[in-house]
Structure formats: C-alpha cells, structure tokens
Amino acid sequence: MTTIIDVAKHAQVSKSTVSRVISGNGYVSQESRKKVLESMEALAYSPNLIARNLQSGETKTIGFLTQGFIDPLGVFLESFISIAKNYNYYVTLYFTDGDKKKEIDALNQMKYKQLDGVFILTRANKWEVIEPYSIYGPIATWHRIDSERIYSSYVDHYSGYSRSLDYLFQRGYRSIGHVLSNPENLNTKARLRAIEDFHKEKNIPLKDEWLFQDNTRIDNGKYIARSWHKMANKTDAMAFYTDSVAASFISELQNLGYSIPEDVAVIGFDNSEISRLMHITTVDYSIRHQAENSFIYIHNQLNSKKIAEREISVSLVERQTVPFKNDCTSSLD
Template sequence: MTTIIDVAKKAQVSKSTVSRVISGNGYVSQESRKKVLEAMEALSYSPNLIARNLQSGETKTIGFLAHGFIDPLGVFLESFISIAKKYNYYVTLYFTDGDRKKEIDALNQMKYKQLDGVFIFTRANKWEFIEPYSLFGPIATWHRIDSERIYSSYVDHYSGYLRSLKYLYQRGYRSIGHVLGNSENLNTKARLKAIDDFHKEKDIPIKNEWIFHDKTRIDNGRTIAQLWHEMTNKTDAIAFYTDSVAAGFISELQTLGYSIPKDVAVIGFDNSEISRLMHITTVDYSIKRQAENSFIYIHNQLNAEKIPEQEMSVSLVERKTVPIRIQRKEQ
C-alpha cells in the first residue's frame, strides 16, 4: 500500500510538505504542490480518510452535482437524501448548469474540507479531469464508467433496452425508432449494441434516419416530434432513453393533431413520475437503489465499513402507450 512517505520520496519533498498539500493547511510553494500532486497521481495514492477526519474533523456533508433539474433527479435525490439522513449525513445540492468551472469548484470543496465526498448525477468535465479529485474524498456516479477511482452504480442498459425492443416486436411493431443520449456515454453505446443485435436477430434492416441522439434533454422531445412529423416513412413505434424526452415527444405530437398510441407507440426508460402521470410504458432500472448504493459506497469509504449494497434489477412497466398492434389493425 502506498504511503505518504512514498509520495514524499517520489516528489523529492518532505513528509510534512505532502501532509500540508493533502490537508490544505500551511504554506506550500506552487512548484512543490505540483510535484506532490503529480507524485500522488503517478502512485495512485489516496489519503487515509479515517486519519484525515480524526485530524481535521468531518463535515458529515456529501455534495450532489447536477446540471439542473431533469425528471429522474427528483426520485434519485429523494432516495439519496433519505439514506444519507439515516446515517447522519447532510446533502448539499450543486446545480452547475453544465459549466465545467462550476463543477471543478464544487469538487474542490473536498480538497478544502467543505465536503466529505461527492456524487455526480450529471457531469460537465471529462472523467479524466474528475478522477484526480478522488484523492481528496470518495466520488460516486450513476453514469456507466470503467474506473478504479470512481464508483459507478450503473445498471446494464443493454439488457433493459433489448427488452424494450423485443417487447415492441412481440406486440406487432416492426419499424422502430430510437432516441438515444450522448453518443459518448457507455450506456448509449450499450443501447446501440442492443439495437444492432436486435435487428440482426429479427432480420430487420437498420435505417439511420430512425436513430436520434439527444445531448441536452431540454425540449428535445418536442424537436424529435417535429422531425418524426416531417418523415416520409414514419416509424410505428419509438423507444426513448428517458421518460422526460418521451413525454415531450408525446405532448408535441398531440399539439400537432396526432393520437398516441394510435399513430405511434412510445416506450420510455426510467419509470419516473412523469411516466406514471402520462401513462407511458417504460423500463424500471432501480433508480432508488442506484441512489442508495452510491451513498453506501461513499459512507463505506469514509468510515471503513462494509455495509452491503442493495441488489438491483431491470423490469418492464406496462401502461397505455404500447398497445398490441395486431389487435388495433383488426378493429
């Protein structure tokens, strides 16, 4: 196990200098600070959180970072706060508006001992810029990432999305559109693989005009509705990566005079409150347990405990936006 002495040797500075960099107390020249941080990064050194807390005291506060309000945030945040309260932790919500500097400022709160750990709901910076901050406290996210330094409470979106497509197929739909998230996200890549495997299995050609990518969520359901409206060969069903965008799509199509699901079937992803209010068929992938497991990880890291994580599952929730197409044709 790498120690503070190893870091001091690597950086060619004293042990006390390394200690001052980690604690943020006392003067350290910019040159020495840079050497220490580079050495910590090279050695993948993580400070002993228990010792640090005994020395400087805990804030008992976890930072929760998000761009702004999106539909799943309410459910996730409520669950996160609830379990944090159970273990006597506070949660501070930071809305970054997607601003990279605001996000870094929030992450720096761990470095300055204003926060014990951080959960990232939606990020602005690339993961390689975020990872070094795990030196100052545990970081968790619900995004799917491959990192030894950031915990991910993700659920396999491949199986969930493939289940959506097979469900649509079983109910008689053959021309299926896809609304996906940011193409750089691993969850989006998992969905793309599900699309490819599904079309190969069913021997259905993939049409590029049936695949839409959404990076912002804001009003994009309405934009996609306009694009669908203008299509010459419209799809008879569309699968969405999140309920909020599906809801915007339905609302705009109704404004344009369409009837849902008569003109197009819709399936969402989240099982959020808006899907219940609008009776959207959707996929439930344990948002509440993702929130609980994220906090459990942070708590265990801070307190050297081994509270077990909750088991997560994926299930399809049938509502009104995906009727059986064969029955509808026969009427």
C-alpha cells in the same frame, strides 16, 4: 472574537466540557450543559465549523453535483438524501449549469475539508479531469464509467433496452425509431449494440432515419416529434432513452393532431414520475437503489462499519402507450 475558553470561564466549567457540549460527544450533566448553552448565548459564541472539520477530519456532509434539473433528479435526490439522513449525513446540492469551473469549485470542497465525498449525477468536465479529486474523498456517479477511482452504480442498459425492443416486437411492431443520448456515453453505446443485435436477430433492416440523437433533453422531444411528423414513412413505434423526452414527444404530437398510441406507440426508460402521470410504458432499472448504492459506497469508504449494497433489478412497466398491433396476441415472458 469569543473563544471556547471565554465560554468555559463564563460558565465556570472546563474547556473540555464546553467542547463536549458543542460536539455532542461524551457525557455532560444537565446542569453543566445548561450553563454552557446560556454562556454561549450571552457571549454570542458561534462554533468555528471549519476548524472543527479540520480537527476531526470529517464534515458528515456529501456533495450532490448536477448540471441542472433532469427528470430522474427528484427521485434520485430524494433517495440519496433519505439514506444519508439515516446514517447521520447531510447532503449539499450543487447546480453547476454545465460550468466546468463551478464543478471544479465543488470538487475542491473535499480538498478544503468542507465535504467528505461527492456524488455526480451529471458532469461538465471529462472523467480524466474529475478522477484526480478522488484523493481528497470518495466520488460516486450513476454514469457508466470504467474507473478504479470513481464508483459507478450503473445498470446494464444493453439488457434493459433489448427488453424494450423485444417487447415492441412481440406486440407486433416492426419499424421502431430510437431516441438516443450523447453518443460518447457508454450507456448510449450499449443501446446501439442492442439495436444492432435486435435488427440482425429479427432480420429487420435498420434505417438511418430511425435513429434520433438527443444531447440536451431541452425541447428535443418537440423537435423529434416534428421530425417524425415530416417522415414520409413513419415508424409505428418510438423507443426513448428517458421518460422526459418521451413525454415531450407525446405532448408535441398531440399538438400536431396525432393520437397516442393509435398513431405511434411509445416506450420510455426510467419509470419516473412523469411516466406515471402520462401512463407511459417504460423500463424501471431501480433508480432508487442506484442512489442508495452510490451513498453506501461513499459511506463505506469513510467508515469502518460497512453497509451492504442494495440489489438492483431491471423490469418493464406496462402502461397505455404500447398496445397490441395488428391483432398480435403474443406477450413478453
């Protein structure tokens, strides 16, 4: 196997010169660089990246973990890769398909010096299983998690969801259905508190049939639409925890012969591309800045030069799926 010493002898330069050409660090004359590159090609030399990573202690690569495709993935990944590129980092995408072992294998890449850090968009293992891997490199997530070892770029879903409900109320809606995610998620618990507080404040009874659970996102918008279709007393508005499920709900209701928003108002959450394409009123909670802050945390843990985090804000984006009801003319502050 060809070594760096073989390249140095063939090019008639020092070993350190070859090393500087390979690493890109340090001065090398144009003549020497050309001789080294020609010798590497002639000898079919390939740098041992694993050995280099072990020696330098860094790979300049961040792992991006997700179980599979979800609606916010495209925006989040694009933003994460963009800021990583600006600071000379690569991003490797891992689809775990919800397989706990695949996720652990990816986390172990930090242990084996193949990754400098990891971002988790959606996880398969429990946090107590993931946390110990932070000794090998920084870990960040957009999930809401109370941990001293894992960074969370979450936003307050209580205030965002409360704003959705107030907006619906001010537009004249009183019977509101709520589509929630995994009940174990802290964001779901925050939304439930917002729902309970909203109904108490407005003195509106909360009916169990108004609460819909969605754990998979896959075709559940269709299932929820069919459940709404069968309701004896249908809600006049539906609030969703994510735009993709709201879009699926709208599509299935249209297949069933309903008109949106004439038959039911719909509000989403994410301000993703699908909400723009389908003109869904939604909540924007700075998903791009969440992605950037997640990278910034990992970067700052790995480097002495620190980057300032981006400011995160929550805003409501008005489109076509929540009109005024019953000639209500009030507006959101």
